[in-house]
Amino acid sequence: MRDSAEKPILLAPAGSPQALKAAVYNGADAVYLGLNKFNARLKAENFTLENLSEWIEFCHLYGVEVCITVNTSLKKEELEEAKKFAEQLAALKADCIIATEPALIEFCAGLKGIRTVASTQLNIHNVMGAQTAKAMGADVAVLSRETILDDIRDINLYADIETECFLHGALCVSLSGQCYLSSFVDGNSGNRGLCAQPCRQLYRSFCQDGEIKKSGYLLSAKDLCGVYTAKRLADAGVSIFKIEGRNRREQYVGEACSVYRKILDSDYECQADDIKRLKTAFNRGDYTSGYLNNADNIIYPLFQGHKGIEAGIIKKVDGSFVIAGNLFLHEGDSFKILRDFKETGNCVAVGNSSNLITKIKYSGKPQEGDRVYLTSSAAMNFRIAHTEKRIQVQAEFSAKVGEEPVLKLTARDASAIVKGKIKAQSALNQPLSNAQIEELLRKTGETEFTISDVVINSDNIFLPKSSINELRREATSALRAELLRNYYQTRNLPAHNDRTEKSYEMPFLNHSGKIICQVKNADEYLRIKQYTDFVVFKPDDYSVESISGFKTACSDFYLDLPNFATQHDLRIIADIIEKCSVTGIVANNLYALRLAKIYSLDVVLGLGLNIFNRESACVLGKNLKVRAYLASQELSLKDIRDNLSDAYIFAGGDITVMTVAHCPIKVNFGNECKKCRYENLMYGDKTGRKFPLKRKRIARCYFEIENCVPLNGTRKIDFPGNFFLKLDGDEREVAHFSLLAQGVDDGYRKNGQYTAGHLSNSVK
Template sequence: MSKPIEVLSPAGGWPALEAAVRAGAQAVYLGGPQFGARAGAQNFSREELSEAVRYCHQRGVRVHVTVNTLIKDSELPEALDLVKFLCSISVDAVLVQDMGLLHLIRERAPGLTVHASTQMSLHTPAGVRLLKALGVKRAVLARELSLSEIKEISEGCDIELEGFVHGALCMCVSGQCYLSALLGGRSGNRGQCAQPCRLPFGAPGGTGHDLSLKDLSYINSIGELQKAGVCSAKIEGRMKRPEYVAAATAACRLAADGRPVPEELSSALGAVFSRSGFTDGYINARRGREMFGTRTKEDVTAATEKVLSGLRELYRKERQSVPVDLALSFEGGQITLGASCAGHTVFAAGKLQQNDPIYNSIPKERCISQLQKTGGTPFTARSVTVPEEGVPLPVSELNRLRREALEALLEARGRRKPIPFTDAPLPSPGPFKRPKGPLPIRAVLRDPGQFCPEMRECEA
């Protein structure tokens, strides 16, 4: 049986991070103080990043950090310092666009997992194979691919593939839009896209907003994406509110688990953010006018307080999804509760009260019932082992043992060994020397008919 597809959610700030984790994300992606493709998001300081990684690891959620802008030579020392910090807090992966930074990361932190950002415009088997050869573990595919194109890439290269299943579409191929940089000096490849494609642009017979695409939504096609080779279902939206993150995450979680998404949740997801609905045009290779849409007044007002308050219920409480095994034992006047989970085992201890007549032994069934009360924590009791005869201590003491053991286990799960990082001086690029004579001209043509007569004469 294939491994279940991962649900990967956006976290533009702490409220969205908590919403993602509690709504069922198995991994989150977020940005640090610099070099992320969403500079306008709230993002995380270094201290917040450290706390976010600890919080997620305690709950079994992976953390991917974006370092996915193009980086100037003068910025490389600062970018590497950020990567070094990310190694120190043991993030699960970094997303990278800049090829120079990718080379330096593989050289200095070979143990750090690198994902190729969608900003790399990954839409061919050859491109993905190149990145695999350069040490990349996962490729985040361009949003503009069809199912058959995704399958072709999957069959052409043994590498993890991550695909977007919900969120905004760019008018251009992922990572190739220069419109914002051209019109306002704010480059999308520097994390500063001003989204000019959402402004009025006209074309004959068009809508008046002829560069503005609807958001994509492939939630109901997650199973097909997995069959095509996608291992991670990614939700776009680091600029979105936590209610959106919770709604999209919960819907994807249901779909990834093979369960139907309730109509009420689908409607709430559309209400909290859409651009006149959603499109699946790319994945189904049905490109056309129906893919275009704008953010209307009706779209904005659909996010009523009733809708938002309902979505907040998705992340109001801890998601109890981390299985724990509890074992209660006593010997020599001492009682011990052990808690085990995923290679971690901790203990909480106390004194038996068997010589004090005011305490009656708690029966086995009552002990199990009390220890199963893990509410308020991310744990759920998978198994509980207690002595057949019960234990002679007050219920309050048993509750204390459970509370201390789970707190210690949570703390243990949040600790990870740092990833080794080797400091070294950056090589000097030296002065740029312009080659003498005319520069060579290269062109890629897919059809011989594209050759003009002059080019045919040169070939001859």
């Protein structure tokens, strides 16, 4: 746990070199960035291996850490390439590698000179999940955005791992690492860095009878703002505060860093102007403080984009549209024009305000009375573009006749002393004045340095000016090297795991079983029990009563554990395990692996773990009784047969494309929990596709959003294998795959509205 006297590190996004400089110049302690591969923000400008060393050194000169994201899901051949890539990053002296793949985390833990960070894509949100990440080799856990404050505090007390929490920026509406909506709707996987953000589109909610309940951006989460929660997070032991936004402009990065640097340095004091500055940089939904205490203020259904701050209204003056408001606006300021929260146009100020009236040039169809929002401030953009932080250097120059001159440069805790190559001579005519020497020494040009103080010890000497310029350049270069050397010597690096060759096996795999079927109740089980080798029970209500009721019909089953569980949920789950004597569990999150170890349960590695390669499956299943593991639903049949031949293939049933921790019932009906009006809902998009919402209840409620149509593998899979099915009312499908697993194709092909998912083509 972080020492309470230490400030958390301010970690800033760097989606481009310009954003990186804005972060460094405006107070970031660390930056995180990605390259053009293995990066969850592939749409950002990013960096290359060719220029990475330059930018790492630049940051280190300022004492700023560099974290590199290698945080996408990786196929077998990509994993091997990513390992080599990680070795290159360590050689380039990057400070951290942020990884998602368990096999890559374990590998990076053995690299010298670099820390390993478990990505938020692993959805770490409770003590058991953090302990599992630590056991894999992670030094830092990036906690899921949905983690509640009590769990953050407990993780820092009991998990022996540093924690990183998001403080500001965009929120994904889905549980971290558990979104497949873009993958199945657009073919672009967020887990592979190509999310198309279908959650930001318009949706309509429907009841079972088809009645429309609400329209709007029903899945669009507000941006997170931590100005009022930063102190609570710091008091809970969080080591690193993370600003989201590698896809955003450098002006946003610079302004967010500047504001949060000010807040952290002023004992978490926030002023109204701080909020105004942040909203001008980027404001989606007027902000939320997130999930720390509740999940009631997450969705903003009215408008999904950046709306900045309100600047006034449209008026007509002398036949021309102008902005009339209470803000002084500057030439070059940009605005959105909204009417009933719908964007009707854009405009730009063509001059500064005069008597709070601002002339504009506009596009679209504005009307008098439309509201105008400032979305890009010319003054802010100018300030960020011209903010530059130079390293302050003290110079001491000494020269005596007949001796080589000496220049000593000092910055922070580093010094460099360089002797010239030409001896000083006695001046015959005009000696080199101290003012001339100082002028030459101060010419640091485009380096990172500026000479703040100069001390000159010389008298009546002559030296060529070119020799002093050369001396300054050599001393500057030597000081640069010394600053970097000091940085590397004082880095807080972890102990390293053993790099000996590891054995990746799962000795408890059940090779005789071929079919796993997931059911929702005892009636479904009775219909398919003759066809299945493993029964998985996934209840709507996680309680001892509901599990015991199912156990009266089926004594040998695996309980599907939810992919998210607060400490309050875990108490209920532990009570179920202790009282209901389940055979095993389906693990959909890291915490479940820890539970399996504590209770010595058999384990199926589930879809929630999104297993892309067998090595990661082995890392996840280490020292556990893993009976089966499911291949990611984003992989093709070819991927699975080539690289995960003993994995179970998800062959049919409802596809969960998203799990959300907020309450869609409140979004649609506005009621309180004690007056819950729960009913089955569907969200329909602009194409007419409808996505069912299903509630799962533990200590609190979570909602799974299903794909608009179920998966049907009967028309794509024609070979024997291991199959996982979710019963959707058609036991004939289960019977078909039971025979196919034994090498018999009975010719059954399911008809209706279905999708083959990624069985033919894996995600990009």
